[in-house]
Structures are given as structure tokens and as C-alpha cells.
Amino acid sequence: MVDMLSLLPEFDHDRFDSRHRLVLVAVQRAKHLIQGAKPTGTSKFTKETTIALDEVLRGEVQFLTGKEAREALREAKRSRETETERMAAVTGEDAKEIKKELSVYVDDSVKPAAEPESEE
Incomplete structure (x- = not known):
């Protein structure tokens, strides 16, 4: 089975110890965005969940x-x-x-x- 995270060029293996942690952080950030938080920067995406995942992968979300x-x-x-x-x-x-x-x-x-x- 191919590790999906290795396919993402922005993925930092030192930052996330597992895919589970990546998902949890992205979910929490998506909740914040849905509740009205502003995105950390510009994004080419429109859905809150995708914006959240993009921000997490770019390292803009601290946890x-x-x-x-x-x-x-x-x-x-x-x-x-x-x-x-x-x-x-x-x-x-x-x-x-x-x-x-x-x-x-x-x-x-x-x-x-x-x-x-x-x-x-």
C-alpha cells in the first residue's frame, strides 16, 4: 500500500508522527474556519475542509x-x-x-x- 502522505510534496515527516495526527489537526482547523475564523493566508481552495488541510500541510497551523x-x-x-x-x-x-x-x-x-x- 502506498503511503498517501508521501505523495504530498508539502508533507513534513518530522512534524506529524502519523496520518491520524494530521487528520485531527486538519479537522480542528476546519471547525475553526467553519465557526468564522479567518484563513491564515490566501488559498486556491474554497471549502473550509480543504483550506484547513492546505494550511496544516504548509505549516501555518500550530498544535x-x-x-x-x-x-x-x-x-x-x-x-x-x-x-x-x-x-x-x-x-x-x-x-x-x-x-x-x-x-x-x-x-x-x-x-x-x-x-x-x-x-x-
Whole structure:
């Protein structure tokens, strides 16, 4: 079986330890492009997946492996949790303030009048 990566002139065997890693990096970059990230440079391709693969093969996309990657994931998770906690605290204070302001306009203590029973 012919190694498909050896057919690509831009492929750097020292950069990727396997085809699997190349695919994973290209997939992640394609997700970023689909979500609105700008391409790193000009490309002759139009599809996000092909642009992503082209960028990865040209070495324009940086990625982490091993311990560095695991530490980066932990740090990102900590950042998200901190941001979520901060937003929850702000939202709670804002909700109390909004409810206080709306209480001037809406009085929940008044019960609606009972509807008269219809005669049949």
C-alpha cells in the first residue's frame, strides 16, 4: 500500500508522527474556519475542509502534543469554569435588580377576578 502522505510534496515527516495526527489537526482547523475564523493566508481552495488541510500541510497551523496539550486542555477548562461562575454571579445580581424594577409595573399580589359561571 502506498503511503498517501508521501505523495504530498508539502508533507513534513518530522512534524506529524502519523496520518491520524494530521487528520485531527486538519479537522480542528476546519471547525475553526467553519465557526468564522479567518484563513491564515490566501488559498486556491474554497471549502473550509480543504483550506484547513492546505494550511496544516504548509505549516501555518500550530498544535500541541503530549503533556503540553493536556495542560492546555486543563487550563482551558479552568478558564471556562471561572467564566461560568462569574457569569452566574452577575446574572443573579442582575436578575434581582430587574425583578425589583419590574415590581413597580407588575403587582403579583393581586389575584385575577373569578370568571362568572356560565348558565347552560
